[in-house]
Amino acid sequence: MNDALDVVGLFRFAFAGTLLTALACGLLGVHVVARRMVTAGLALPQVAAFGIALGLVALSHADGHSAHAVEAGLPHVVALVCEVIAVLIIAWPRARAAVGQAAIAGMLFAGAGAVTVLVMAHSALGMEEVHHLVEGNVLAVGRADVVVLASVLIPVIVALALGSRRLISCTFDPEMAATLGVRVRLWQTLFYACFVVTAAVAVHAAGTLFVFSFLVLPGAAGVVLGRSGAGAMIVSAIVAVGGATLGFVASASAWDTPTGPTCAAAVLVLFLGCFALAAVRQRLTPG
Amino acid sequence: MDSSVTPLVRVSSASVGWGHKTILSGVDLVLRDGDYLALVGPNGSGKSTLLRAILGLAAPLSGRVERSPRWRAGYVPQREGAAQLLGVRAAEVVAMAVPASWMPMSARARRREAAQTALSAVGMTAFAHHVYRDLSGGQRQRVMLARALASEPTVLILDEPTNGLDVGAQRDLLDLVRRLRAERGLACLLVTHSIRIARTEAETVALLHEGEMALGAPADILSEARLAQLYGARALGGVA
Numbered sequence: 001m002n003d004a005l006d007v008v009g010l011f012r013f014a015f016a017g018t019l020l021t022a023l024a025c026g027l028l029g030v031h032v033v034a035r036r037m038v039t040a041g042l043a044l045p046q047v048a049a050f051g052i053a054l055g056l057v058a059l060s061h062a063d064g065h066s067a068h069a070v071e072a073g074l075p076h077v078v079a080l081v082c083e084v085i086a087v088l089i090i091a092w093p094r095a096r097a098a099v100g101q102a103a104i105a106g107m108l109f110a111g112a113g114a115v116t117v118l119v120m121a122h123s124a125l126g127m128e129e130v131h132h133l134v135e136g137n138v139l140a141v142g143r144a145d146v147v148v149l150a151s152v153l154i155p156v157i158v159a160l161a162l163g164s165r166r167l168i169s170c171t172f173d174p175e176m177a178a179t180l181g182v183r184v185r186l187w188q189t190l191f192y193a194c195f196v197v198t199a200a201v202a203v204h205a206a207g208t209l210f211v212f213s214f215l216v217l218p219g220a221a222g223v224v225l226g227r228s229g230a231g232a233m234i235v236s237a238i239v240a241v242g243g244a245t246l247g248f249v250a251s252a253s254a255w256d257t258p259t260g261p262t263c264a265a266a267v268l269v270l271f272l273g274c275f276a277l278a279a280v281r282q283r284l285t286p287g
Numbered sequence: 288m289d290s291s292v293t294p295l296v297r298v299s300s301a302s303v304g305w306g307h308k309t310i311l312s313g314v315d316l317v318l319r320d321g322d323y324l325a326l327v328g329p330n331g332s333g334k335s336t337l338l339r340a341i342l343g344l345a346a347p348l349s350g351r352v353e354r355s356p357r358w359r360a361g362y363v364p365q366r367e368g369a370a371q372l373l374g375v376r377a378a379e380v381v382a383m384a385v386p387a388s389w390m391p392m393s394a395r396a397r398r399r400e401a402a403q404t405a406l407s408a409v410g411m412t413a414f415a416h417h418v419y420r421d422l423s424g425g426q427r428q429r430v431m432l433a434r435a436l437a438s439e440p441t442v443l444i445l446d447e448p449t450n451g452l453d454v455g456a457q458r459d460l461l462d463l464v465r466r467l468r469a470e471r472g473l474a475c476l477l478v479t480h481s482i483r484i485a486r487t488e489a490e491t492v493a494l495l496h497e498g499e500m501a502l503g504a505p506a507d508i509l510s511e512a513r514l515a516q517l518y519g520a521r522a523l524g525g526v527a
Contacts, residue, residue, distance in 0.1 A: 034373040169383045172373055179342050179362040180384055180438055223372055227418055228379050 007253045017141040017149050018244045018263065021202045022214050024153040026240025027160040028195055029219025030232045031171050039105035040090055041215040043112070044195060047086040048203040048211075050112040050119075051079030057123045076148075079200040082112075087192050136207020136260035139252065145205055152201045156194045161233075167191060168229035206260055213264035214240055221274035239274060243267025294319045295358050295442055295474055296341055301350030303333060303340045309348055310336050314500050316493055318442065318474055320357075325477045325485035327509070328495030334478045335365065337495070338446060341476070361440030363431045365447045365478075377422065377430045378402045378415040384437040405433040409463060425456030432463065442474040443467070449484065461488060482509055 008015050032041045055075030086108050089095060095104050141149075160167065169177040170187045178184045202211045218240035219232075226232030247263030255262065294317040302312040311333035318324055326334045339345040340352055342360060361384075381402040406412050409429040414422060419430060428448055435443055445464065449457040461484065468475050479485055485492050485505060492508040494501045501508055 030373075036372065165383075168373070168375075172375065172380070172383065173364065175344060176362055176364055176434070177383070178344055179360050179444075223374060226374050228376055229373065232373065232375075 003253045007249055011139055011248075011252060013143050013146045014139045014141040014259075015248055017146045017205050018138050018248050018259070019241055020146075020149050020153045020157075021198075021206050021210070022218075022240040022244035022263070022267075023237055024156045024160075024194075024198045025202060025211060025214035026218035026222075026236045027157060027233060028191075028198060029215045029217070029240070030222045030226075030236045031167060031191060031219070032195075032215050033219035033223050034171050034232075037101070037105075038216055039102040039109070042212055043090070043105040043108040044083055044086060044199045045203050045208040045211040045215070046109045046112040046116075047082050048079040048199040049208050050116045051075065051082035051200070052204050053116045053120050054078050054082070057119055073148075075204060076200050079203065080196060083196040083200055086112075087196060091192075136203075136205070136210050136258075138206050138210070138248070138259040138263075141205050149201055149205055152197050156198050159190060159194060163187065163190065164230060164233055168233075172229070206263075209264055210260040213267055214243070217264075217267045217271040218243065221271045224278040225274045235274065239267060239270045243270045246270075293355050293357075295322075295355050297351075297353045298337075298341065298347075299351045299353070301337075301340065301347040301352060303336045303345070303347050305336065307348075309498070311495060311498055311500060312349075314350070316500070316502055318476060320441065320474055321472050323468065323475045323477070323488065323490045325479060325489035325492050325505075326495060327479060327482060327485040327492055329480060332495040333498070334480070334495055335446060338444065338476070338478050342444065357441050359438060359440045359442070361435030361438050361443045361473075363428070363435050363443070363445045363448050365450060372420070374418050374420060376416050377411060377419050377433075378406065380419045380430055381405050381434045381437050384434045401437050402433075405437040406430070408436055408467065409433045423456075424451050425453075425460065428452065428456075428460055429463070432460070432467075436467065440473065442476060444476045444478075446478045447480065448477070449479070449481065457484075464488075482514065485509060 029041070032038060052075040055078035058078070059074050089108065090101055090104050092104075166177075166182055166187050167190075169180075169182055170184050170191070174184050174188070177187075199211060218236040221239040222232035222234075222236030225235045243266045244263050247266035248259060250266065251257045251259040251262035296318045298314050298316045301314040302309050303314065304310040310331075314337060316324070326337060328334050336345070340347045342362065343352070343354065378399070379402075382398040384405075385398040385401045403412065403415065406415050409432050411426065411429050411433060414426060414430070419427065422430065432443075432448075443464065448460060448464075452460065464475065465488070467473065475489075477485070477489060486509050489505060492503065492505045494508050494513075501513075507513075
């Protein structure tokens with residue numbers, strides 16, 4: 001227990017950044033899973049990684065130091081632009097009618113992944129940066145990174161919490177919500193905006209594997225175990241924060257493993273626990 | 288203002304469709320308080336597209352759809368969106384229709400009460416705490432009907448409400464709609480591909496066929512001779 005507290009104290013900024021990222025992804029994840037947008041949840045972090053890679057390469061050409069590039073914030077801006085374009089492609093009615101949303105998201109995932117590797121392979125930054133983008137380097141998150149994460153993710157978390165009733169109504173049945181006077185287009189835009197900015201900043205801090213895992217697994221736990229919209233959000237938030245905490249402490253102290261993948265594994269274990277709990281509850285429910 | 292003079296909704300010379308493609312043109316219809324209108328036609332005839340325009344979910348390509356200030360639609364949709372995945376209790380599904388308020392505690396109590404009242408009206412009180420996705424098709428339609436009632440509608444809009452239900456559940460649902468309509472004086476707009484249901488339930492029928500609409504009493508619009516002319520004698524069995 002003391003070891004765990006020591007680790008959290010030593011890496012407090014990294015721990016805070018991990019929790020913020022996990023919570024934002026977890027709250028978004030309920031909607032991602034319930035709307036059957038898991039492939040988009042896979043594609044957008046990858047597109048964000050591509051944007052970050054592009055931003056890093058552009059600035060490393062300008063001054064030769066990727067650290068300056070990060071401080072300049074350009075990678076986040078490029079990631080954001082790439083993600084907005086990706087969302088517009090995913091939502092483009094003609095493309096959806098032609099091959100379906102899942103296929104478009106799959107193409108974006110494959111395309112962005114391939115081009116990221118190709119871009120970085122021919123840059124001064126090399127494949128090490130690709131490794132960081134996928135696996136993440138959460139322990140390297142410092143005070144300045146936490147400020148960036150908090151300034152983006154706290155408003156996202158507050159918006160998702162305060163707007164949860166309207167958002168759940170739009171997720172459950174957007175057409176019905178529209179007939180009840182809910183401004184569905186506004187709420188859908190808010191949801192996608194939260195999705196895009198979260199992926200843009202979270203991928204750079206935690207890597208695509210962490211972001212995808214936390215966009216899907218806590219949300220799936222909320223969907224299988226929650227018995228109300230708010231219940232699903234609460235379960236998802238608990239699983240996300242719990243998985244991040246367990247993974248962080250285990251990776252930084254006991255196991256000495258990469259933090260992002262360890263957190264992903266921890267949240268998978270928690271999801272399996274929730275799934276088992278839901279199955280037991282189903283068996284015990286009469287009728 | 289005399290409500291019998293001002294219709295709940297008036298559709299004037301409207302064309303509806305998808306993108307730039309017109310599916311239905313020259314639509315003129317009026318729905319007044321207490322009316323029961325059925326939109327009938329085969330698949331692809333534009334029933335749901337016209338309904339979307341009436342509901343305000345899509346603008347007509349030309350013409351006008353005017354809704355009175357008294358228009359409050361209680362909508363029972365044909366599809367269920369993401370409902371199968373999200374584990375939401377029946378009472379919460381119904382409460383989604385109760386208008387929101389910025390006073391969370393009183394609003395929560397009001398929503399709960401309104402949901403219970405609406406569930407009771409459709410005979411689903413015992414299922415209030417059941418997860419919606421675990422209910423049978425007929426029970427889900429009743430919950431959808433309760434949700435429509437919870438919005439305190441002046442018009443009940445039912446989009447293919449009997450789809451996927453067995454004969455007994457279809458009969459129960461239509462009986463329930465008839466009873467609710469009589470008790471509350473609701474106008475009703477029913478979208479169906481079933482000639483039989485339109486004939487037995489509605490007072491006025493709008494028959495959609497090949498881009499045009501014929502409006503009138505069921506006996507005139509759905510006469511055997513007319514249907515045989517429109518659908519062909521063989522096809523008649525399929526739509527009835």
